[in-house]
Amino acid sequence: MNEKNDQVANHAPVLISPNQMLEHWQGHRALTRRVIEAFPEDKLFSFSLGGMRSFGDMAQELLAMAEPSAKGFATGEWEELDEASLKEKSKDKLLEAWDRHTAGINKWFPQIPVEHFQQVIKAFNTYEGEVYSSLLYMIDNEIHHRGQGYVYLRVLGITPPNFWER
Amino acid sequence: MNEKNDQVANHAPVLISPNQMLEHWQGHRALTRRVIEAFPEDKLFSFSLGGMRSFGDMAQELLAMAEPSAKGFATGEWEELDEASLKEKSKDKLLEAWDRHTAGINKWFPQIPVEHFQQVIKAFNTYEGEVYSSLLYMIDNEIHHRGQGYVYLRVLGITPPNFWER
Secondary structure: HHHHHHOOHHHHOOOOOOOHHHHHHHHHHHHHHHHHHHHOOOOOOOOOOOOOOOOOHHHHHHHHHHHHHHHHHHHHHOOOOOOOOOOOOOOOHHHHHHHHHHHHHHHHHHHHHHHHHHHEEEEEEOOEEEEHHHHHHHHHHHHHHHHHHHHHHHHOOOOOOOOOOO | OOHHHOOOOOOOOOOHHHHHHHHHHHHHHHHHHHHHHHHHHHHOOOOOOOOOOOOHHHHOOOOOOHHHHHHHHHOOOOOOOHHHHHHHHOOOHHHHHHHHHHHHHHHHHHHHHHHHHHHHEEEEOOEEEEEHHHHHHHHHHHHHHHHHHHHHHOOOOOOOOOOOOO
């Protein structure tokens, strides 16, 4: 917890504080983790609809963006975007990587100075925009693909976790 | 534009200002509108996968929450949640209602005092939480269902609008 970023405790009139946004993001990531878990091992990287990617491949894309972005927002240092970072496409390896990123995000995010969220950056040395806008894009992209994962699960006859439980 | 809510112009250290959040939300709503438009008329309220609802019915749910919430956040007055407000299930009527809500949101949202976003309310006299949290829930719910609409479109052989264009 970064006390300077705990704007709400300091009675600043903000829509949302950095600590609240971190909790919001990690709540979504916890739900996405449960969606990954809900897939049968043999469907996670193989099943898809309408010529789209498997949910496992989508989740790999989300991983590629998450922790490196939190680090980039905090430090200004950007790695190359690597959407195929898993050495082995399995549910265990994906969940392991997911948990590693969860810890990494919890480390980097509180180091983002509040003033930084309005600055224009080039995420992954490519995507230009304000930090807040890149951050929302990443969360939105996760919700978007996870919604697609819900359809995959339903078509597979599996009840997905409740959307409102984080 | 509510000038008091234009925190960024006033150099307040915020993650996101109310005006930026309004623009973010309306950007998503503009994309959802294009997804509605992309559906063939005869599929919008009939096609579905895995026993889920049609995208037209999901869009009706989104409509039921959007403008009434913006009004509720601003005034504290809540209507009953009405998820079947369209008198006629057609693309034209849905898009008409969508545009009416767009204007309504643009009217109500700037009237939400900045201080209000951290207050705990009961949205629709039912769902308890901070205003910022209810607001994000609503936007997230739209992205979630729209992602599902993308799968419907792909399975119908239709290329959806680009996710990153708002």
